[in-house]
Amino acid sequence: MVRSFEAAGAQIFITDYSTVESLKQALARVDVVVSLIGPGPETKESKSVVVEALKVAGTKVYFPSEFGTNHYTRMKNYDADRYVVKKAHFRESVQAGIKTVRIFSGLFLEYSLDFWFGLDNEPEDWPFVGTGNDPVALTALDDLGSFTLAAAMLALKVYLYHDLRLVLVDEQYFNSNLKYKS
Numbered sequence: 001m002v003r004s005f006e007a008a009g010a011q012i013f014i015t016d017y018s019t020v021e022s023l024k025q026a027l028a029r030v031d032v033v034v035s036l037i038g039p040g041p042e043t044k045e046s047k048s049v050v051v052e053a054l055k056v057a058g059t060k061v062y063f064p065s066e067f068g069t070n071h072y073t074r075m076k077n078y079d080a081d082r083y084v085v086k087k088a089h090f091r092e093s094v095q096a097g098i099k100t101v102r103i104f105s106g107l108f109l110e111y112s113l114d115f116w117f118g119l120d121n122e123p124e125d126w127p128f129v130g131t132g133n134d135p136v137a138l139t140a141l142d143d144l145g146s147f148t149l150a151a152a153m154l155a156l157k158v159y160l161y162h163d164l165r166l167v168l169v170d171e172q173y174f175n176s177n178l179k180y181k182s
Helices: 004-008 021-029 039-056 081-095 140-158
Strands: 032-034 062-064 162-166 173-177
Touching: 021 039, 032 140, 039 081, 062 140
Parallel strands: 032 062
Antiparallel strands: 162 173
16 A cells, blocks of 8 residues: 555655654655554654654644544543543644644444444344434545545645535534635
8 A cells, every 4th residue: 555655656754753853854844744643542652752743844734643533522521541642642732833633533434334333234233322312423434534635725725626525623514616726
């Protein structure tokens, strides 16, 4: 997969996330960073290094790895390590003065309709969690990639020449024919 990006013209950097110095070359002249660093407590130090490197590099927009459920409002008192680390990382990047955009996509469709989610597809036995009336959000990975790119372009005020339908993080809807480019 990495080689296909390289063949399309992307520069590939193998880097170490333990020091700011090691990330400088990879982040030079990069306007937008989308982090896919995992959520566990073992990533806390690496994420702090990334924030400092983004600040030093002058990165314009940062998407921390917040993909998934909105653990800020829907699970206010939920103190699982992975969410504590995500919340601290977001605060750290904002306090560093970095324009930080969170995307709460809900569950990933491709991984959710399966046994781990309580669904047994063989006998088509799908028990409800809760009352059966509780809302759940699912997002296809292809849609998440397209949306993340569109959100980055909006954050940079770069517009596409074709129609897009976007759902913004704050749950407002943006639907427009985008016809100009800055």
